[in-house]
Amino acid sequence: MAGKSNGTDVGHMAEWVRAPPPTGPWLHRVGKAIYNPDEKSFLGRTPKRWGIVITFYLVFYAVLALMFATCMGGLLLSLNKDRPTYTLDQSLIGSNPGVTARPLSVTGEIKIDHSDANSTNEYVDQLNEFFAPYVTDPLYGHGECVPADNFGYPDTPCLLLKLNRIIDWEPHYYNDAASLPEDFPTELVDHIKNLTTPAERSRVWAWCWDENQRVELEYPWGRALPAFQTYKAGATHRNPIVAVRLKQVSNSTVIRCRLLAKNIIYNKSLKEPSGYARVIINVVSGTPSNGETIE
Known part of the structure; x- marks a missing residue:
């Protein structure tokens, strides 16, 4: 077997x-x-x-x-088709919106060459495209920092500031003129105090300065974003913007801009920046349209 x-x-x-x-x-x-x-x-x-x-x-x-x-x-x-599952602090983005300045530059700086009439064409084209949805809105553009004046380029360039969109985020305004932060610039504090109603003071304020203290800045559309609409999922309204103009740029400089609300956290660190946009403007040799020679 x-x-x-x-x-x-x-x-x-x-x-x-x-x-x-x-x-x-x-x-x-x-x-x-x-x-x-x-x-x-x-x-x-x-x-x-x-x-x-x-x-x-x-x-x-x-x-x-x-x-x-x-x-x-x-x-x-x-998943909800109309809105993300997690928003604000529950999301990876968080609840602190970023501040962005236009135009953007691939090299990280805006280069202005007064000897080359075409040196700023790319920035003007970018701003024209960005500003196109706002052209017919009466809240934006008051003769300056608009397509008609090439957004001030190359002699008095404009920057357009906006907050990045975060669903359900609402600004907490600095609308109490008696308790504004001590680091606010004097001219902005005076401007807010001169406003008569809470509605006028309930705005997201713009504050820009030249880190090298060479260039004077002005706000041709006013010191704040227009009336803010809360970002909702699927909403079609545009991000509010505000313009800042550099008066007679003749030297290279660095512009830092903040948009101010109690819940826009400002961290000036270059490694983990928040609450501001930093723009480097590099002016090379040439002669501005007013005939002033740049050294």
């Missing part, structure tokens, strides 16, 4: 044991590796074995696809 059992096992094993590699010329061995007429195998497998392998992988990947589709379907069903 033992001998008969061993013979059967050996027979079954023989079906699965690979034969020694074929001998003979190199091309003959390669041909047999591709198709072996003795075993009727292709690439080392018989049709039966190929059928088992193909069936296994078809079932395996079908199950994976079904699991993936189930997970994605469950995820999509859990």
Whole structure:
């Protein structure tokens, strides 16, 4: 009985044991590796074995696809199409909106060459595109810092400031003239105190300064963003903007701009900046339109 059992096992094993590699010329061995007429195998497998392998992988990947589709379907069903699941402090973005200045520059600085009439064309084109949705809005543009005057470039360039959009964020205004922060500039404090109603003082204020104290700045549209609308998911209203103009730029300088509200956190660190935009303006040699020579 033992001998008969061993013979059967050996027979079954023989079906699965690979034969020694074929001998003979190199091309003959390669041909047999591709198709072996003795075993009727292709690439080392018989049709039966190929059928088992193909069936296994078809079932395996079908199950994976079904699991993936189930997970994605469950995820999509859990999402709200009209708003993100997490907002403000619960989101990765947080509740402190960034301050952005236009125009933007790939090199990190705005280069003005008074000897080259086309040196600022890219900035004017960028501002024209950015300002296009605001052209018909009476809140924006009062003859200055608009397409008609090339946004002041190159002699008195303008910067357009805005807050980055955060869903459900609402500003907490500095609208109590008696308790404004001590670091507010005197001219802004005086401006706020001269306003007569809380509605006029309930604004997001703009404050820019030249870090090198060379250039005088002015706000041709006023010192604040227009009436603020809370950002809602799916809302179509535009980000409010405010303009600041540099009067007669004749030297390279660095402009820092803040938009002021109690819940816009200002961190002046260059590694983790927040609450401000910093713009480097590099003026190269040339002669402004007024004839003043730049050294």
